[in-house]
Amino acid sequence: MIFDDLRNADFSDIGSSPASVRYFLLAVLLILILVAGYFLFIDDKKIELEQEKQQELALRADFEFKQQKAANLEAYEQQLAEMQELLQTMFRQLPSKTEMDKLLVDVSQTALAAGIDVQLFEPQAEVFQDFYAERPIAIRMLGDYHEFGEFVSGVAGLPRVVILTMHDISMKRASANQSRYGDSEGRLILEGRVKTYRYVDEEEVAQRAAEQAP
Numbered sequence: 001m002i003f004d005d006l007r008n009a010d011f012s013d014i015g016s017s018p019a020s021v022r023y024f025l026l027a028v029l030l031i032l033i034l035v036a037g038y039f040l041f042i043d044d045k046k047i048e049l050e051q052e053k054q055q056e057l058a059l060r061a062d063f064e065f066k067q068q069k070a071a072n073l074e075a076y077e078q079q080l081a082e083m084q085e086l087l088q089t090m091f092r093q094l095p096s097k098t099e100m101d102k103l104l105v106d107v108s109q110t111a112l113a114a115g116i117d118v119q120l121f122e123p124q125a126e127v128f129q130d131f132y133a134e135r136p137i138a139i140r141m142l143g144d145y146h147e148f149g150e151f152v153s154g155v156a157g158l159p160r161v162v163i164l165t166m167h168d169i170s171m172k173r174a175s176a177n178q179s180r181y182g183d184s185e186g187r188l189i190l191e192g193r194v195k196t197y198r199y200v201d202e203e204e205v206a207q208r209a210a211e212q213a214p
Helices: 002-008 011-016 020-072 071-090 097-113 145-156 204-214
Strands: 117-123 130-143 162-174 190-200
Touching: 020 071, 071 190, 097 130, 097 145, 097 190, 130 145, 145 190
Parallel strands: none
Antiparallel strands: 117 130, 130 190, 162 190
């Protein structure tokens, strides 16, 4: 019946059409409006809701991670304090300010005792850190593998703890003109800069802070 009414309806004058046609067209229009509204508004909101859910999961995971860290904060602080105390103890085993000059002489003499030709051993200005100081030393030494090994062993055997770190170091086969004695066979030239370290006690730290204060 409704289809017959639709076929006979005058769409240029919907107002004069039968009520069934008008209600049917209104129903179709309402359905179209609802479908358009769904795709224009509800579908976008669903995507936004999904994004919010993902963000909520990420924030919850971050919160749980931080909560776990906070629960272990006391243990972490205690572990950090123990590590700092151990580090301080290790640095206290380094030479003091008054021992440093003698120690540099001992290192140089150890190289000479190993048979190394010490062509340059030039301590430079100290660089201060929190509770230790670095002392760069420009070096140029001529020797063979055995002599350098004996030198390292001798430094390790010194009464005071000595740390030597190498920076910009090169080792290459020596030429005849690099040896003072003209014999370069099997000899190596070690050249560059090493650093040794000493402990800076609390009194010196306070003194330096007072000197640098405006």
